[in-house]
Amino acid sequence: xxxxxxxxxxxxxxxxxxxxxxxxxxxxxxxxxxxxxxxxxxxxxxxxxxxxxxxxxxxxxxxxxxxxxxxxxxxxxxxxxxxxxxxxxxxxxxxxxxxxxxxxxxxxxxxxxxxxxxxxxxxxxxxxxxxxxxxxxxxxxxxxxxxxxxxxxxxxxxxxxxxxxxxxxxxxxxxxxxxxxxxxxxxxxxxxxxxxxxxxxxxxxxxxxxxxxxxxxxxxxxxxxxxxxxxxxxxxxxxxxxxxxxxxxxxxxxxxxxxxxxxxxxxxxxxxxxxxxxxxxxxxxxxxxxxxxxxxxxxxxxxxxxxxxxxxxxxxxxxxxxxxxxxxxxxxxxxxxxxxxxxxxxxxxxxxxxxxxxxxxxxxxxxxxxxxxxxxxxxxxxx
Ligand SMILES: *Cc1c(COP(=O)(O)O)cnc(C)c1O
Numbered sequence: 097x098x099x100x101x102x103x104x105x106x107x108x109x110x111x112x113x114x115x116x117x118x119x120x121x122x123x124x125x126x127x128x129x130x131x132x133x134x135x136x137x138x139x140x141x142x143x144x145x146x147x148x149x150x151x152x153x154x155x156x157x158x159x160x161x162x163x164x165x166x167x168x169x170x171x172x173x174x175x176x177x178x179x180x181x182x183x184x185x186x187x188x189x190x191x192x193x194x195x196x197x198x199x200x201x202x203x204x205x206x207x208x209x210x211x212x213x214x215x216x217x218x219x220x221x222x223x224x225x226x227x228x229x230x231x232x233x234x235x236x237x238x239x240x241x242x243x244x245x246x247x248x249x250x251x252x253x254x255x256x257x258x259x260x261x262x263x264x265x266x267x268x269x270x271x272x273x274x275x276x277x278x279x280x281x282x283x284x285x286x287x288x289x290x291x292x293x294x295x296x297x298x299x300x301x302x303x304x305x306x307x308x309x310x311x312x313x314x315x316x317x318x319x320x321x322x323x324x325x326x327x328x329x330x331x332x333x334x335x336x337x338x339x340x341x342x343x344x345x346x347x348x349x350x351x352x353x354x355x356x357x358x359x360x361x362x363x364x365x366x367x368x369x370x371x372x373x374x375x376x377x378x379x380x381x382x383x384x385x386x387x388x389x390x391x392x393x394x395x396x397x398x399x400x401x402x403x404x405x406x407x408x409x410x411x412x413x414x415x416x417x418x419x420x421x422x423x424x425x426x427x428x429x430x431x432x433x434x435x436x437x438x439x440x441x442x443x444x445x446x447x448x449x450x451x452x453x454x455x456x457x458x459x460x461x462x463x464x465x466x467x468x469x470x471x472x473x474x475x476x477x478x479x
Contacts, residue, residue, distance in 0.1 A: 108415035109456050109465050112297050116460040121353055125303075128349040135345070140325070143348035148308070150355055151292075155284045157310045159317035162343030163324050166271040166293020169307035170198035172341065173267045173289040174239065176309070176319035179204045184235040186226045188218050189425040189436075190445045191243045194293075195269050196426050196435075199241065206435045207237070208427045210444050214385055216245050216398065220254035222440065227262055229439045240266040244273035244283050246421070246454075247299065247365075247393030248384070252278045252286050267291065271307075274299040275362035276393035284310050289320075294343075294351055299365075299395050300358055302347040364459035365394035368466055372397055372455065375470035381477055382451070396421055400451040401477055408453060410476040416469055419454040 118125065132143060148160040163169050179185065181203040187196055189208040199206045207230060210222035223240060230237035240259065242250040250268075259266050268283060268290035270276075276283045284290040292298075294306035309320045319336075322328060327338030369392070373383055382400035386392045398421065401407050408418050425445045427436035436442070456469055 106415060107412070107417045109417065109461075109469060111417045111419045111454060111456050112458045113460060114296055114301075116458065117301065118303075120460065121357070124353045125350060128353050129346060132345045132349045138345050139342050141345045143345040143352065144343055147343075147348040147352050147355075150352060151308060152310065154355065154358070155282045155310055157285045157290075158312045159310065159314060161309045161317055161320045161324060162348060163307045163309060163320070164341040164343065165305040166269075166291055166295060166298075166307040167194040167198050167201075168324075168339070168341040169271075169291035169293065169309050170195060170241065170267065170269055171202045172309050172320045172323055173291050173311075173316075174199065174202035174204060175323055176316045177239065177265050177267070177288060179238055182236060183239070184230050184237040186218075186223055186237065186240045187426075188241075188243055188245070188445070189427045189442050190216065190422065190448060191245060191269070191426065192271070192422065193426060193429065193431075194271070195241060195243055196432055198291075200432075204239070205235065206432070207235070207440070208436055208442060208445075209440055210442050211448065212251070213444055213448060215248050215251065216384075216448065217248055217250040218242050218255065219444070220251055220258060223255070223258055226437075226440050227258070227264075229437055232439075233437075237262070237264065239264055241269055242266055242287065243269040243271075244276055244393075246384070246398050247273050247276050247395035248386075249273065249276050249278040249283050249390050249392075256286070271295075271298060272395040273393045274395075275358050275391070277391040279389050285312065288313060289316050294347065299362065299393055300351060300354055302350055304344075304347055306343050306347040306351065307341075308343065361459040362391070362393055365457065366392065368457065368459075368461050369394045369397050371463065371466045372470060375467065376473060379474055379477055381473060394457060396454040397457040398452050398454050399473070400448065401453060402451070404451055404453055407473075407476050411469075411472055414468075414472045414476075416456065416472055418456070420452060421454050422452075423449060425449045
């Protein structure tokens with residue numbers, strides 16, 4: 097997370113600045129932390145219960161279950177939906193390793209598919225192709241994990257129609273999309289279940305690890321609630337082989353403070369993105385697009401350029417840190433390569449992975465900083 101920070105001592109504009117986030121809410125955060133410390137109650141308590149209720153209300157979903165991190169959240173969605181061994185789950189290859197790790201840990205088999213270059217999310221045509229390939233190979237394809245990557249909602253209508261046609265379930269990986277919406281509804285409420293991460297760099301951030309499963313299905317919620325704590329039922333009898341995946345009281349209290357400002361932070365991210373787009377348009381740089389029926393959460397502001405490594409190096413010389421999400425597609429990584437199926441083209445994923453750069457993006461970037469980044473990009477990307 098901090099490799100950009102240590103790469104050079106005189107970086108002036110960080111890609112993300114967590115100290116500014118703390119400074120913005122220091123008094124409220126300190127008060128919340130002290131309240132928990134003095135309560136003498138640190139796990140499965142009032143703060144968790146209150147946060148679960150507040151997050152469900154924010155999203156307009158029936159249930160939130162706090163868990164230890166976003167990877168567990170994806171895994172628990174799948175386990176609670178009854179995915180069993182040997183069943184196939186369709187996933188993008190251009191995403192965090194966590195998405196696919198969770199599928200494999202749940203005992204299922206990931207099937208990679210390609211992305212749509214404009215949204216950087218699942219390409220519905222490639223998803224249909226993957227389902228076809230599963231049928232030909234005799235795989236029991238049961239689910240799709242749709243990742244709202246960078247904060248851009250997936251093509252919800254098309255995914256829903258595929259899910260209906262083939263009798264599948266779908267899980268939203270919303271780890272990067274707190275506050276994003278599609279046709280006026282927050283992401284997280286569309287799939288049978290959705291997973292969030294509250295890792296410190298995410299749009300809604302804890303000061304440590306944290307995650308949540310959200311769902312409108314009470315049975316799924318009850319199963320996740322059991323699985324997150326030893327498989328216990330209400331009498332503390334292990335009903336299933338569960339795990340230990342709890343969101344602690346300190347993180348829950350911190351998240352309650354941060355949730356109050358989520359909407360204004362998403363608005364700030366969108367103002368910054370708009371400035372980037374205005375100042376960078378007309379250049380060679382490929383910019384993100386936001387269709388009018390979406391609210392993009394701009395977890396990352398990702399541009400695409402030809403000669404990425406030299407662009408990044410030259411920006412760093414100008415004191416500007418950037419990041420790459422993600423340089424190596426999952427189907428090219430040692431742990432996951434064996435799941436790649438040659439019949440499913442992943443050429444757009446491979447192309448995009450060579451070109452993406454995440455510019456500095458956080459709600460406390462100033463207008464001057466954004467302009468400096470833009471001017472440097474325009475200088476550096478001139479051919
Ligand atoms: C961060 C992230 C996760 C995993 O979250 P952790 O809390 O780090 O386990 C899963 N999926 C995506 C798309 C993410 O960005």
